[in-house]
Amino acid sequence: MSLDRRQRIEESSSDSSLSAVIAEIELVTSEEVSYSDWYEMDEEDMPDYSGIYESFSALLEAKRYADLIHLGRFLLEKAAAQLEMDDESGSISSQISDCMEVVAKAFELSDLPVHQKVLSAIELIREDEYDLTDDIRGFINRSHPESEWSKVADSLFGKDKEGKNTIGSSSDADLLDNADWIEMALERSGRGDEAIAFAHRLAEKQNRDLPYISLL
Structure with a gap:
């Protein structure tokens, strides 16, 4: 890891360093890609995610776990x-997958409540269309207390901590979207x-097949 990069993150304010990494992600992901005749990316024009990886690693060392989780989804x-x-x-x-490995470590090390971490992991995995979050799925598959999983279920249902529907409680369409989770x-x-x-409710109202299949 670049010493300068690590020092910049350590010495700058939380907001400043977070903004810098966001800007770096926006810059790299906005680059156009081109290919050779063999459908392989030209090395000179290949987007380079190594700086983002180093920034993620520096944030992990600085114990900026919540920022890393946010940045993982943004990436x-x-x-x-x-x-x-x-x-x-x-x-x-492959480069982005390496970055996601660092984010997975943030999930493991963060002292946020387990149900909040699981919900954030679900959001991130739902954003992943290219199977780049296996390590984060590994975090979800760890043994977590039943009470934390119950909070995850209630949150996905759109219920508050007392089990009552919230103002923005989930519609049947939202529930179908989150059904496996x-x-x-x-x-x-x-x-x-x-x-x-x-x-059975979704089978009757949304024509969803039975039996249900576990996502993981």
């Missing part, structure tokens, strides 16, 4: 166009009967 959003144009060797996706959270929280009832 996937901004890199979508380049990933769509990636070559057969995965020149871009909700069923998994209900199962892992020991609320299997609710998972079955939920699956």
Whole structure:
């Protein structure tokens, strides 16, 4: 890792360093890509994510876990166009996957409540269309308390901590979109009967196939 890069992150304010990494992501992901005759990316024109990787690593060393989680999702959003144009060797996706490995470590090390980390991980994985978040899926697959999984399920349902529907509680369309995650959270929280009832509800109202299939 570049010593200068690490020092800049350590010595600058949280907002300043975060803005700098965001600007770096926007710059790299906005680059156009070109190919040789063999559908391989020209090395000279290949987007270089090494600086972003170093910044992510520096943030990890600085224990800026929440910032890393936020930046991981931002990176996937901004890199979508380049990933769509990636070559057969995965020149871009392999670099982004390396960055996601650092983000996965932030999930492991963060002292945020487990249910908040799981919800953030779900959001990030849903943003991933190119299977670049296996390490983050690994975090979700770890053994977490049933009580935390119950909070995940309630949040995806659009309920508050007392189990009441919130003003912006999820519609059936939203529930269908999150169905696999909700069923998994209900199962892992020991609320299997609710998972079955939920699956039947979507089968009746949204023509979703039964039985449901676990996402992970």
